[in-house]
Amino acid sequence: MSTFAIPTVAKREIAAPGRPPIDRFWALLVLLPVAALMLVNLLPLLWGVLTSIKPEAAIFATPPQFAGFTPTNAHYERVFAAGFVQSFAISLAYSGAAVVLALTLALPAAYAFDRFDFQFRQSLFLLIVASIPLSLGAAALLIPNYVYFVRLGLVNTPFALPLIYAAHQLPMAIWVVKGTI
Amino acid sequence: MRSSLNSYGYIAPAFALLGLVLFAPVFYGGWFSLQRIQYGAPTGFAGFDNYAKLFDDPELLATLGRTFVHTGASVIVTIGIALALSVWINRLAPRFAFVVQMIVIVPWIISTVVAALLFRWVFLNDIGLAAWALKAVGVTEFQPLTTSSGAMALLVAISVWKRIGYAVIILLAGLKGIPDDYTEAARIDGANGWQIFRRITLPLLKTPLLLVAIVLTLSNINTVETPLVTTGGGPGDATRVLAIEVYERAFVNFDLGGATALALLMFAGNIALVIAYVRFTKWKA
Numbered sequence: 001m002s003t004f005a006i007p008t009v010a011k012r013e014i015a016a017p018g019r020p021p022i023d024r025f026w027a028l029l030v031l032l033p034v035a036a037l038m039l040v041n042l043l044p045l046l047w048g049v050l051t052s053i054k055p056e057a058a059i060f061a062t063p064p065q066f067a068g069f070t071p072t073n074a075h076y077e078r079v080f081a082a083g084f085v086q087s088f089a090i091s092l093a094y095s096g097a098a099v100v101l102a103l104t105l106a107l108p109a110a111y112a113f114d115r116f117d118f119q120f121r122q123s124l125f126l127l128i129v130a131s132i133p134l135s136l137g138a139a140a141l142l143i144p145n146y147v148y149f150v151r152l153g154l155v156n157t158p159f160a161l162p163l164i165y166a167a168h169q170l171p172m173a174i175w176v177v178k179g180t181i
Numbered sequence: 182m183r184s185s186l187n188s189y190g191y192i193a194p195a196f197a198l199l200g201l202v203l204f205a206p207v208f209y210g211g212w213f214s215l216q217r218i219q220y221g222a223p224t225g226f227a228g229f230d231n232y233a234k235l236f237d238d239p240e241l242l243a244t245l246g247r248t249f250v251h252t253g254a255s256v257i258v259t260i261g262i263a264l265a266l267s268v269w270i271n272r273l274a275p276r277f278a279f280v281v282q283m284i285v286i287v288p289w290i291i292s293t294v295v296a297a298l299l300f301r302w303v304f305l306n307d308i309g310l311a312a313w314a315l316k317a318v319g320v321t322e323f324q325p326l327t328t329s330s331g332a333m334a335l336l337v338a339i340s341v342w343k344r345i346g347y348a349v350i351i352l353l354a355g356l357k358g359i360p361d362d363y364t365e366a367a368r369i370d371g372a373n374g375w376q377i378f379r380r381i382t383l384p385l386l387k388t389p390l391l392l393v394a395i396v397l398t399l400s401n402i403n404t405v406e407t408p409l410v411t412t413g414g415g416p417g418d419a420t421r422v423l424a425i426e427v428y429e430r431a432f433v434n435f436d437l438g439g440a441t442a443l444a445l446l447m448f449a450g451n452i453a454l455v456i457a458y459v460r461f462t463k464w465k466a
Contacts, residue, residue: 044299112191140447144210167202
């Protein structure tokens, strides 16, 4: 490899001072809108946090107040009093059930798709791949799903949500697991 | 590779769940949309009545147009900004790039409803930050949610804001897949930054760009939450897009037959996009 040492040195020489001045102009041109985007990305979040600790009067004050109000935890107290912990526990249980179900089904399926040869393997896997974008929050499936679950009597049961969550994650899970085993 | 009938036992549970939640509803919905629906229950075969009623609705074409405007504008703006951002991030020092990525991805990972609410809160007419900031620079009349073009612009802005992180991550992965040698060689040959981007980066980024465009189109067409939370379809019908139309037909007007028929037409459009997606994905079984 030592014979190639010379081009390497040459490359470094080109790279270091070789950055033309136009690059700095470009960087600035890109940097400004990006800075604006950072502001736009984080501002609603920070504004939400700020609003959550403001007393009622400060929330509706004009001009908007950034400081100078007495922070309050009244809103948080109300949220906790209204059963936040319980709702969160239910959300957690549902997502937990969905993850466990999706992985339990995805692991053997991904294994079979990767290691075994069987008839229709290609077409079945194509169906999985095609389901990935399909399950990406499809409003088109919302109503058919609803009428079907009404028919099955699954609406308003604790099974409905974990089943839907798991099914929507399953194609992606199979795809990812198959890629890594 | 082992050939075995047992393989079907491995994949059957997964397909059972997909069949129950993803596939069967489509077929059931197809049958359901051909029925006369009274009080949410099918009462007899009606042929294509539900579909015919859809096409009699003079408003539907306008709804389709608004969906087209919302999705088209959102996808184009998202990809434009995401492309610039990802090229920029790709050139940053690794630690700084990590921080910037974190900031960019924030709106994508928080819940759609929360994100839309926060955004709406900032841009709300009287007490929002935006109106106040604009007043400071001399714009007194800023009430985007009360004019039709303003509400649509705001909806597009939220859609872009929400999904840009996803686009950046995918494009960034595509950029990282381009070997440094190519740009280096071009630079040695005397190409400037723009030429390298136009002749090397962009062509090599074609597949990720197409995939992002398809996924963004799908998710913009199919989003109910964003317009529902921010504008509710208003003012008037200004932001009443297809997803809202389906949702309101079903759960506000209780026209389940029409809603199912419209949803299935939408689904057919989704299928076309999915086929395009599959064609561009490098998948192998």
